[in-house]
Amino acid sequence: MRARLPELLADIEELVTCESPSADLAAVARSADVVARVGTRRLGVPPERIVLAGRTHLRWRFGDAPAGVLLLGHHDTVWPFGSLATHPYTVDGEVLRGPGCFDMKAGLAMAIHAVAALADRTGVTILVTGDEEIGSPSSRALIEEEAAGRAAALVLEASADGGALKIARKGVSRYEVRVSGRAAHAGLEPERGVNATIELAHQVLAVSALADRALGTTVTPTVASAGTSANTVPAAGEFAVDVRVRDAGEQNRVDAGMRALMSIVDGSGLRVAGGPNRPPMSEEASADLFARASGLAAGLGLAPLTGVAVGGGSDGNFTAAIGTPTLDGLGAVGGGAHADTEHVLVGELPPRAALLTALIGDLLPTGND
Numbered sequence: 001m002r003a004r005l006p007e008l009l010a011d012i013e014e015l016v017t018c019e020s021p022s023a024d025l026a027a028v029a030r031s032a033d034v035v036a037r038v039g040t041r042r043l044g045v046p047p048e049r050i051v052l053a054g055r056t057h058l059r060w061r062f063g064d065a066p067a068g069v070l071l072l073g074h075h076d077t078v079w080p081f082g083s084l085a086t087h088p089y090t091v092d093g094e095v096l097r098g099p100g101c102f103d104m105k106a107g108l109a110m111a112i113h114a115v116a117a118l119a120d121r122t123g124v125t126i127l128v129t130g131d132e133e134i135g136s137p138s139s140r141a142l143i144e145e146e147a148a149g150r151a152a153a154l155v156l157e158a159s160a161d162g163g164a165l166k167i168a169r170k171g172v173s174r175y176e177v178r179v180s181g182r183a184a185h186a187g188l189e190p191e192r193g194v195n196a197t198i199e200l201a202h203q204v205l206a207v208s209a210l211a212d213r214a215l216g217t218t219v220t221p222t223v224a225s226a227g228t229s230a231n232t233v234p235a236a237g238e239f240a241v242d243v244r245v246r247d248a249g250e251q252n253r254v255d256a257g258m259r260a261l262m263s264i265v266d267g268s269g270l271r272v273a274g275g276p277n278r279p280p281m282s283e284e285a286s287a288d289l290f291a292r293a294s295g296l297a298a299g300l301g302l303a304p305l306t307g308v309a310v311g312g313g314s315d316g317n318f319t320a321a322i323g324t325p326t327l328d329g330l331g332a333v334g335g336g337a338h339a340d341t342e343h344v345l346v347g348e349l350p351p352r353a354a355l356l357t358a359l360i361g362d363l364l365p366t367g368n369d
């Protein structure tokens with residue numbers, strides 16, 4: 001893998017310099033072309049192009065082995081179009097930067113090179129989706145179908161702090177709460193209005209009370225808006241809610257709580273949309289794979305692996321929820337996902353890609369070594 005580093009870096013540059021914000025379908029389609037080009041160059045065969053609801057996903061299947069290994073990644077990013085102008089691709093010594101480099105274009109290049117280095121790829125499937133950052137609305141069924149019955153789903157999301165693998169992830173639910181009232185002039189006849197901002201304030205507090213800190217359940221009201229002008233009693237408002245849970249019971253409890261919300265201000269209306277998105281990924285889903293990876297890392301002379309439970313969800317939540325052993329955070333080592341400080345540590349690319357090759361080989365029944 002050290003010998004492959006120049007090619008690996010060239011591929012990461014090619015991937016990062018094609019911007020792919022999830023919401024821009026044309027950009028995601030262009031990015032899929034780049035991923036396909038890079039992968040075809042290294043793997044010798046083009047991927048299948050799977051377009052679902054306008055979103056472009058790619059799949060390489062090597063042989064038909066149901067008990068094989070799924071490598072899972074995404075090529076969309078949270079970075080809006082034009083981010084390359086303010087956050088250009090650079091490699092400065094040990095540090096590589098650029099929009100989406102850490103989450104997770106470096107991981108994609110690592111997966112491609114890890115599979116290219118295998119002696120026998122039979123039983124390997126690489127799935128690269130284009131809508132992970134918005135909750136995988138079009139790719140979820142495809143991911144579950146590809147993961148079903150596999151020996152493992154290896155997820156190329158970026159590692160956690162210090163290169164830790166992600167061995168458990170919280171489940172994620174998302175809601176939109178919409179309140180309605182009645183507009184009136186705030187100076188002339190405010191008593192004729194029904195104030196949606198006051199109703200919204202009550203609901204924000206009721207929603208946040210559904211959290212349970214001891215159980216690790218967070219319920220966070222996020223984006224909020226209400227009203228139309230400073231001198232009008234607001235007729236409508238809305239806010240978004242982000243929910244993170246460690247277990248399915250909590251996800252259901254919060255969901256029931258959200259659906260039981262009642263309007264407080266006389267005459268106001270209330271509607272709740274949304275629900276659970278990603279189920280929690282428990283440590284049981286990753287324990288065997290983590291032990292296996294740790295043993296292989298020791299055999300390769302790498303530093304001991306660490307694993308952490310994280311609050312962020314990924315497509316690994318879906319593969320774990322259908323019973324497929326899942327290990328996540330196998331992509332780049334670095335930091336600053338979704339932030340100005342996003343970066344990848346160049347020196348960690350070869351050992352992590354080598355670990356990936358060893359892990360895939362070890363999981364396949366075909367006797368790679």
Ligand SMILES: [Zn+2]
Nearest residue numbers: 103104132157
């Ligand atoms: Zn990601």
